[in-house]
Amino acid sequence: MSLFTALLAGLVFGLGLLLSGMASPAKVLGFLDLAGAWDPSLALVMLGAISVGLIAFGVAGRRSRSLLDLPMQLPSQRSIDRRLIGGSVLFGIGWGLAGFCPGPALVALGTGSGPALVFVGAMLVGMKGVDWLERRRSPSP
DSSP states (O other), rough: OOHHHHHHHHHHHHHHHHHHHTTTTHHHHHHOOOTOOTTTHHHHHHHHHHHHHHHHHHHHHSSBBTTOOBOOOOOOOOOHHHHHHHHHHHHHHHHHHHHHOOOHHHHHTTTTTTHHHHHHHHHHHHHHHHHHHHHHHHOOO
């Protein structure tokens, strides 16, 4: 049941990205173009998502089990460190250069977008690279 629920949530998320136009790099780059023809629509989508997320995390924080009766797994890390800041900077640079972040890139990949294929490929290489660096940094016993 949890796999079906995850699939359903992913489909709703992807459909929302497609309907709002947020799977289009041009839309994202229009939002990031503060000196040109700025498109504020992404800010409205973000505000809507943040509002829903605040409510959902508020409810989830008071529960020990999910609606599917699974253990609630919320992030416990709350500190801001160099790794978080560095990752955020790299994420922002990639977002600004490509107009994609991971969710919309996967949605666009599903539509057959060539640029999304390049982005997702680069994202996977980057994820493997970080994994490799982490294993070198702290070898397991």
